Amino acid sequence: MSQSNVITITTEWKKPRPSIDHDNAEFWAGLKEHKFLVWKCKTCGTSYWPKAYCQNHDNEPFASNMDWVEAKGTGKIYAFNIHHTAFNPGFKEELPYYYALIELDEGPLVSSTLIGDRRPKNIYDIGQKVEVVYEDHPNEGFTIPKFRIID
């Protein structure tokens, strides 16, 4: 990686906080260690995000045939929009922001905002390769994954 994939922010958080529960606590813990985890089937190898039972075959109780494993943290832009309005006032200073659906190399779609110097030219300009950037908020106790175009 040519640039650091970690950003540390210490200013006060004025936006909605992540909703961390039984199903995604491990995922959020992984982000703090700068790992992007996906929920993978030990039987057939298919990856999911968020947590789900494997769709390809019968499962063990509570999907114990699945586990969180580290993904490559890379993918492609599947679609994106550009928010010109802050529906929540906490995002006013970021406008306009690019909110993208990312198709991870492992298959699942995840969403987050695009950061860095490069942006798609227009709505039709998709498929760019991206990598995850970990935005650490040490005062808040969480890390948020964002994505940066790398190709």
Add this chain to the structure above:
Amino acid sequence: MPKHPSSGKYAIVGLGVVAGAQPDRSERMIAAEAARLAIEDAGLTRKDITGAVDLRRSGGGGDRASYSDAFTRVLGLNNNYYYINGRGGALAGLGMATAMSFIDRGISDYVCLMGAVTDWSQAQESKKKGYRGMAHSEKRGYWGKFVGDSVAVSHHSWMAARHMAVYGTTSEQLGAIAVSQRQWANLNPEAKMYGRPMTIEDHQNSPLLAEPYHILDMSLVSDGAVAFILTTAERAKDLKSKAVYVLGQGFGEVSSTVWWDKKNFTHMAVEPAKKQAFGQAGIELKDIDCAQFYDCFTAEVLFQIEDYGFCKKGEGGAFVAAGNMAPGGTIPINTSGGLLSCYHLGDLTGLAESVRQVRGQAGQRQIKDCEIVMTTGHGGELVSPGMCSIHTCTILGSQP
């Protein structure tokens, strides 16, 4: 195609609509009023109503009609049961399917189904705190709010964006949907946008909220209520109003397959719903005289036009730009103005219009010889990273 035994066995016999901003009224009062109007329209009395369904938006839209009392108590109905039914904007379709079971087993002769919202009035309150749109209805517990995910606006603009990127659809073509519906709204004095014509240029010049979506791609935030009375076709014969028969119903879920193969962003779960509803009714697409498609955003209409087969997949943009869904077009769609230009009461907006079209009560916008109408609904909890779950399809007709 032979009809299913259930087709035409039940009918809508009364309709009550409370439309327009209601800043000085509670949800329970507009709910009770819509129910009162529906009962009166059917020529029934409150003691005839032995079952009641409150059509509330659970899931993605939140419990936005979470008022404290039941409209049945406020109005004084004679109901033996009352329950809450609905998922996102899929309200009438689900409510009817469950209510028919109570009628079928002789538990109720007449069921009153009602949905009410005061979204517009509530949005005026959250605006004072710096929020826009539907902040009052947002649910906790899904991905993305911390990076500015704005719920339906974010997710549906991805769908439009993906369709544009895959099929070359343009913003002007999406604008043609909004303009077509505005033309219909201008034939409907009950529509919020009645008397406010709109052009493609107006659409293109309107503010970009979540690109590719302009504000004129988005549905209205409304107050209001719609209620209707459901009974058997047999009982409907003796009532004063013209019966509107339930010919078929179908349901599909993107969570079953579409989600995992990512078609969610260019398709709706139309295929199973169409097969069930059209199969029960014994009809084909060409039998549809007009369609009321769930239209929380413009591209959702486009997806349904394609997925039901009014044109090929990916060709919906050219289809709507040629005026096919507008007044005078080949398939009239959202003839009240829909959620985009009339009012937003989930699929109850479309249901009310379907009943009026079949009864011949649609005034200037009446479709000639309107015998068979379809109404669709949508909605559901927001599964990360952005998903609209259910698709419902209800076929209504003038003959059993």
